[in-house]
Amino acid sequence: MSMYIIDDHPLVRQAIAMLLRRMRPASKVIELEKFSELQAAIIKNGEPELFVLDLLLPGVKGTSAVKEIKTMYGNVPLAVISSMPAGEAEETCIEAGADIYIEKSTPANEISSAIQGLFAAEHGSDDETAVSVGETKLSKRQKQLIVMLDRGLSNRDIAAELDISEHTVKVHLWRLFRRLDVKSRTQTLHFARMNGLL
Secondary structure (H helix, E strand, C coil), rough: EEEEECCCCCHHHHHHHHHHHHCCCCEEEECCHHHHHHHHHHHHHHCEEEEEEEECCCCCCHHHHHHHHHCCCCCCCCEEECCCCCCCHHHHHHCCCCCEEEECCCCHHHHHHHHHHHHHCCCCCCCCCCEEEEEEEEHHHHHHHHHHCCCCHHHHHHHHHHHHCHHHHHHHHHHHHHHCEEEEHHHHHHHHHCCCCC
């Protein structure tokens, strides 16, 4: 299994590669400068277990690379890392299929914990006790998140209330969306109401 970093800035690419190698020493880390090199790299280096993608790549329009990766590898976690402030860019990326949006100005330890959260979610490691909703099992933290979303809290508000970083909140929300098979807060709240969680 290989982890693919696609970023045209060598310094950023090397820094992320270093983080990933430290995090998962057994995995192969492949650094690419252009999105067009990805297919050949996958053929050569094997199935992906993670994509880290720069949003502003030469020759790539908007979130087209995000959509393309998610069409081919829907179950592989995809982290978009960008110099653009979250704001609208984050929402657009998540809608296009990205699992998390990270600003390049984020401290290394937070980037690490956000990516580690994606891997933890991938392997369903939820150590908190679960509550069942039909076929779906939710952790206490996930149930708590639904209530907070219903209260209209932003990621920043949730982070402050739970005393965790905003990136950790994003990872928790990502895991919740995956668990419920939904793509947004609105769909989460709809699911919660339909299934008596609120």
